[in-house]
Amino acid sequence: MNAQKITYILAAVVVAGLLIYVGVTNFGGSDQSGSSSEEESAQNDSNSSSGASSDIASGSNYEGYGVSTDNELATEAGMQILEQGGNAADAAVATSFALTVTEPYGSGIGGGGAALVMNGPNASPEVYDYREEASTTNRALNVAVPGFVKGMAALHEEQGSGQFTLAELMQPAIDYAENGYEINSYLASRMYYAQPRLNQQNSPAFYDENGNLLQEGDTLVQEEYAQTLRTIQENGPESFYSANGAIAQQLTTDYSHITPESLQQYNVQTPEVAQGTFEGQNVYSAPSPLSGVTLIQMLGMGERLNIGEALQGNEADYIHMMSAITREAYYQRLENLGDPEFNEITTEEYVSEGTIDDLAQNVREERLDTEELENATGYNSSDGQNTITHSSTTHVNVMDADGNTVALTNTLGNFFGSGQTSAGMFLNNQLNNYNETPSSPNNIEIGKRPRSFIAPTIIQDPEEETVMGIGSPGGSRIPTAMAEVIFRMEYLDESYEEAFAANRSFVDVVEGQATLAIENGDQPENAELIEEINSKYGDRYFIAPDKGPSYFGNVTSLIKDYDDEEMQGIIDQRRGGSAQTQ
Template sequence: MQVKRRNQRQSSLIFTFTATVLLLLSGCVSEEETDQQPEPNPSEDESERLIPPENEEEPEPETDVPEAYGVSAGHPDAVEAGMTVLENGGNAVDAAVAAAYAISVVEPFASGIGGGGVTLVQEQGQDPEAYDYREVVPEGGIPSSDIGVPGFVAGTKELHDDYGTADWETVIDPAIDLAESSEVSATLAQQLQSAQDRLPVEQLEHFYPDGTAIEAGATLEQPALAEALRDIRDSEGASFYEGDTGEALAAIQGLDGDSLADFRVGRHAPVTGEFAGYEVTGAPPPLPGASVIQMLQILEERGTLEEERNSTPFVHDIAMSWRIAQAFIYTDFGDLSFVDVPVDSFVDREQNAALAEEISGDSLLPEDEERSYDDSDPNTTHITVIDDNGTVVSMTNTLTNFFGSGVYTEGFFLNNQMSRFDIGQTEQNEPEPGRRSVTWSSPMIVADEEGPVLGIGSPGGERIPIMLTQVIADWVQEDSDLEAVVEADRFHLTDNALVMESAPEADVREGLLNIGYNEIREAPTPLYFGSVQALMIDRENDDISGAADPRRDADWRVEPRD
């Protein structure tokens, strides 16, 4: 199951090999001349003669691939949609796209076609790739609603075009079925109830029958969304930007037809860095993948991994590593299509070793009050897929806040991603048409010397980077159990206060307060600390394992390869 992009790379390598050998055979090529552009069109006879026979080519290094495939997502229906695609011959990208559309139907508060997302893809033995299809500033600037040009449909279609092997219809159909009829989860019922005051209830009779939020367990029918999804399926996504749905979107204040038609997926190299013998990959700026890697390297330098989990030094080191990383996000991060970002410096081990020395075990690093930002909305959703070729997909999609802007059209809610231009106080994150904002979505992939072994991500707003740092730092420990590290208590630093999922032991609490933390408090909502969706490859057993985060409706499933 080879993807189109790999085939293109292989063709390029064959051409380069052929042209280089021709130059060497000329017998009079100087060392200086070999640096020049080779002749682009060797004769047909020479090309055939110079390409080594198949049986003489160097064999590719063997890589253990799992004898299984699996999906982890924030809702069982999304897991089922992805697994159905895998069971019918689709690959990891096909399954991730199917799961993404499915979960947008059953969790319309967290993600959807009115929003955007970011995805990492890595095959065994190959370099990772990143797709940033988050929303961009419309041609007319940011509207009062903070709605950006949605990128979900364009991004998932480009992913499928580049990697998919299943038919487009196959990956969209499960979502259409769910839009026609699905069961209301407890989380959806709760979110509809809590958001009722800011949603256009008069347009949402299916969510608010008789003006009251629909109850958990009830059957939900979303005919307008089903119709929009059918149009996306039948037009291969074009209808969303230039068809009937596109016309409806262009009529919304702040959006316009040109902005919709001109939307392009962001393509920049993902960020990679070393940690604990692994290569960790994150989404490029303006997303905080580099920040997670930076924090992990700081922790490794400080020896934090040797400390007891939830001990005073463990909590303090992670909190201060976040303070350091957050400062860089606020001053240096921005859209790579518009500004320069010193990405390599954030994942440079020597620089991060120097930053680690700035952390004192008995005091707090100074806080810049202007950088204070507390996003308590536990937004977004994450999907991880691994297929039986070992390809890992790590995908985070969002409407930004729950239910986004609250604006509803054609069966779906529209994002409020443009509010994220409030992050930072520099020109690195200033809005202009076509630009993407700094924000917190952070899908990650961890690889060993053979290729990817862990896909991971989470919802949770501003807490996503520090939560993933905690989970990955736990996971690399010897004999670590994925389920145990996903379930472990989490914490977050906001201002000089620690928000902790469970109250610390008395001696830990006293130690943290003595260091200088002014408050240790509980999370404002049970959903505050997200829902980690992770799958890992067990190379020794050629298997895949996962973990169901108990904080939401998360689920995962793995099946053996036939």
């Protein structure tokens, strides 16, 4: 990803008079054409998305491995599996279960997620969608059918090394739940702000014997949740999804809209990956109804609009261009993306070269200058989808010695999900993530999966001979936070750590009012920037009060460099995190 790095993929080496040429092969093939409107579809029929060349690591035996997550204990659980002979999928499963204990606000067996699995540095990733499904059309009931347990079981069964049972991969999580761990500052703050929903009756583990909420430095022991994990460990996923399963029986008793049939019928989906290119790199991400399509569109628009020049030049102009790109991509998401099982959605169409050309032209002609705010709604509150506060998610990257990569993002929706519990587990609030508008591709229907901003992503750079897993929590800020980091890594001469730590911005348009949040915008060192934005674009944006660092996500990545034979785990410290590499 670093533009300063000297590469040597296409090099001619004379050895004993023999010319050895290492060629770079073409990857992918043609995607279906796409357009941003019916009127433009005819002219775009011949446009297609072409993958970048992808033959990397052709002469490398580099066996580096690593794990990066939002939590040190979970990272340690994954590394132990890798060091004991497990592969990336094994470690990702162990890490994910551990995170349900160590970050109970961010993910859980009462939630869901999605994973990308790349088996080798030159492979096309496979997608596992284990998002929640609606078993009712009453959004007020909050809880959708969880998919986490079946998702982890599928990853283990279909992608695991065979060296570990699912029960063994769950053991670190059970140990953390039974033995407890010290509450860190971020968990303590999340517990404090969640008190209206995190009450002692539903969540006694989070309170002491005097009824006081546990504090930073206290030990959190989750005995009831540990027992639920043990039930799955001993009886398998059927205990969660079978009508006769102990967990299923309690869940359907506690929440009657989740029926035995809805649990039994739940399946993990394996759709085609969303694939695009950015500056010669292959970008793979999660397809609709997830937001990998949105991320790919943003990266493609940035490349076409020369956002690198803006980034290297005037910061106010860069923020304005980033905001325009965000609004265009989010508008397309709002209008077009939803569960493809219920909508005629072809992912290739929305990430094709022709479609992204059109979107970039829209930004150039309509958003950077004339500012058509009526088309700027990314998640307008009047649309009936409450996504602004649903910011609690966790991301995992794992790479093993054989070159396999897993990037996955798990979520409960809001912090601690709905705040409702069953069998010691927090339950999601994903029914809130459907739209009320009947014409929306994200309107609520039984069996449908809601749209989500999560975008687990793998980026393969043939020129630099690197593979990167990347993702973030942060609700609606996820694609924007990831795009800003990727832009900085590509276009600026700065370290990865500097790219991740740099201030971010986010534009939110609600009922025609564009509100611009700028990280640390209230600090003296940014006073001139705010003044310049107001001077140049004050008629277009309302500058929001500072939102605090965690508002802007917590981008987590893991990079394997086959050229320099090194691993790097880069962790955004807005919410904390941990990476270990070997």
